[in-house]
Amino acid sequence: MRLEVDITGKTFRSAAGGTHEVLAPVKFALQSGEVGVLIGPSGCGKSTMLRIILGLDRDFAGHVARPPEARIGMVFQEPRLLPWRSVEQNVRLAAPDVADAKLAELFRILELEAHRDHYPGELSLGLARRVALARAFAVEPDILVLDEPLASLDDALAGRLRDEIATLVASRPVMTLLVTHSLDDAVRLGDRLFFLSPRPARIVAEVPIGIPRDTRGEAEIAAIKASLAQRTQGDRTERDAS
Amino acid sequence: MQSPETEVLRLLSFALFLAIWWIAALLVGGAKLPSPPAVLQVMIAEAASGALFLHLGATLARVALAFTLAMSVGSAIGYLMGRIKLADRLGDPWLILLLNLPALVVIVLAYIWAGLTEAAAIAAIAINKLPTAIVTLREGTRALDRSLDEMASVFAMPRWRAFRHVVLPQLAPYIAASARSGLSLVWKIVLVAELLGRPNGVGFEIGVAFQLFDTPRLLAYSLTFAAVVLVIETLLVQPFEARANRWRPRAA
Numbered sequence: 001m002r003l004e005v006d007i008t009g010k011t012f013r014s015a016a017g018g019t020h021e022v023l024a025p026v027k028f029a030l031q032s033g034e035v036g037v038l039i040g041p042s043g044c045g046k047s048t049m050l051r052i053i054l055g056l057d058r059d060f061a062g063h064v065a066r067p068p069e070a071r072i073g074m075v076f077q078e079p080r081l082l083p084w085r086s087v088e089q090n091v092r093l094a095a096p097d098v099a100d101a102k103l104a105e106l107f108r109i110l111e112l113e114a115h116r117d118h119y120p121g122e123l124s125l126g127l128a129r130r131v132a133l134a135r136a137f138a139v140e141p142d143i144l145v146l147d148e149p150l151a152s153l154d155d156a157l158a159g160r161l162r163d164e165i166a167t168l169v170a171s172r173p174v175m176t177l178l179v180t181h182s183l184d185d186a187v188r189l190g191d192r193l194f195f196l197s198p199r200p201a202r203i204v205a206e207v208p209i210g211i212p213r214d215t216r217g218e219a220e221i222a223a224i225k226a227s228l229a230q231r232t233q234g235d236r237t238e239r240d241a242s
Numbered sequence: 243m244q245s246p247e248t249e250v251l252r253l254l255s256f257a258l259f260l261a262i263w264w265i266a267a268l269l270v271g272g273a274k275l276p277s278p279p280a281v282l283q284v285m286i287a288e289a290a291s292g293a294l295f296l297h298l299g300a301t302l303a304r305v306a307l308a309f310t311l312a313m314s315v316g317s318a319i320g321y322l323m324g325r326i327k328l329a330d331r332l333g334d335p336w337l338i339l340l341l342n343l344p345a346l347v348v349i350v351l352a353y354i355w356a357g358l359t360e361a362a363a364i365a366a367i368a369i370n371k372l373p374t375a376i377v378t379l380r381e382g383t384r385a386l387d388r389s390l391d392e393m394a395s396v397f398a399m400p401r402w403r404a405f406r407h408v409v410l411p412q413l414a415p416y417i418a419a420s421a422r423s424g425l426s427l428v429w430k431i432v433l434v435a436e437l438l439g440r441p442n443g444v445g446f447e448i449g450v451a452f453q454l455f456d457t458p459r460l461l462a463y464s465l466t467f468a469a470v471v472l473v474i475e476t477l478l479v480q481p482f483e484a485r486a487n488r489w490r491p492r493a494a
């Protein structure tokens with residue numbers, strides 16, 4: 001399975017009548033089992049790109065080839081839970097085929113066991129985000145899209161959830177697209193990093209990470225980050241010089 | 243459920259109403275405003291002969307049919323107009339016309355065009371309720387949360403499941419509001435339709451009582467009818483409203 005994204009442009013008509021270019025030509029592909037990370041400044045068009053890739057926005061120039069049968073699991077920036085359904089119903093409605101054991105396991109990992117029957121209005125944002133993660137994992141997706149899934153969580157929980165995401169990605173042939181502004185998350189989870197420019201977004205650099213995820217220790221991660229920092233530093237001096 | 247204090251207050255309020263009525267009856271005197279026992283006597287006599295239940299039953303059947311018809315058709319049209327811009331543009335002038343058409347005109351025209359029939363009466367009542375149902379549901383549909391639609395679409399929820407679990411709960415408060423206001427509208431209009439063109443029902447009886455200036459009979463029928471409306475409101479409409487809003491955090 002393979003996801004091919006070839007967007008040649010996307011413009012947005014504002015209420016005032018002007019047109020704004022949101023995306024410059026963007027082209028990349030992801031294989032099954034790969035984690036692609038989109039990193040870019042906020043407001044650069046990452047969410048627009050995701051909406052196009054997910055088929056929510058068809059008004060763009062270019063082409064996105066997504067396996068038609070692919071199941072999608074998505075964690076939106078806001079949790080987007082149904083306030084009138086309990087936590088468990090929220091997950092089951094998106095994943096009707098999920099086995100009880102699998103669901104119990106997910107709730108245990110995400111520490112949601114005590115909240116099964118609660119309504120989303122009774123949850124903190126951190127808990128609601130975990131429910132959104134449980135929902136995305138429960139569908140056993142072929143394509144997993146995570147839009148800033150760890151934002152506004154405390155470090156310990158974010159670390160644990162990051163490990164869970166890594167475990168899931170390793171356990172099934174799933175292709176993952178992660179949007180984040182955290183270089184740390186990107187380096188720990190990603191196989192290929194796509195650095196995006198400010199609006200209109202284009203890919204400034206594509207950085208593959210050669211070391212397999214499970215053998216990436218703290219030392220390797222620090223080294224990758226250092227080399228990335230050097231590279232962005234280099235870009236900046238280059239730009240300043242020109 | 244409501245606290246005992248509220249219940250006591252309600253009873254007190256009802257007792258006060260009876261007291262004022264009784265005093266007024268004593269002051270005004272017999273024929274124009276009969277006392278509560280005189281009205282009760284007529285109620286019992288009409289109930290014993292079975293006439294009260296016959297007329298009440300006929301009216302309730304008309305209410306049920308017209309209400310169901312108007313709610314289902316009106317909700318469907320309102321939903322379409324809220325979702326599809328073209329339907330909204332096409333339907334809007336009709337809606338404004340219907341909203342401003344006096345109930346009496348609709349009823350009289352229905353009887354002229356379709357004859358003094360049951361179908362004409364029910365259709366006329368339903369048409370009076372229709373536009374408000376459409377307007378309320380259109381508002382509800384416009385207020386639907388797009389981000390939840392997107393969620394349902396990304397997770398490939400089948401259409402019916404998405405409608406039932408994503409859309410319908412958002413519309414439920416609007417449906418409840420429309421049902422409540424609609425019911426009170428239908429209660430009022432059904433009597434006019436019966437007065438003008440049906441041989442039975444509470445409205446017909448009130449018409450007869452009016453011609454005979456028979457105030458006890460008029461009050462006996464209208465108060466029984468009001469009591470039935472009150473019971474249906476508390477037993478059916480209010481629980482439905484509470485259920486539709488159950489997931490909302492309680493107001494302090």
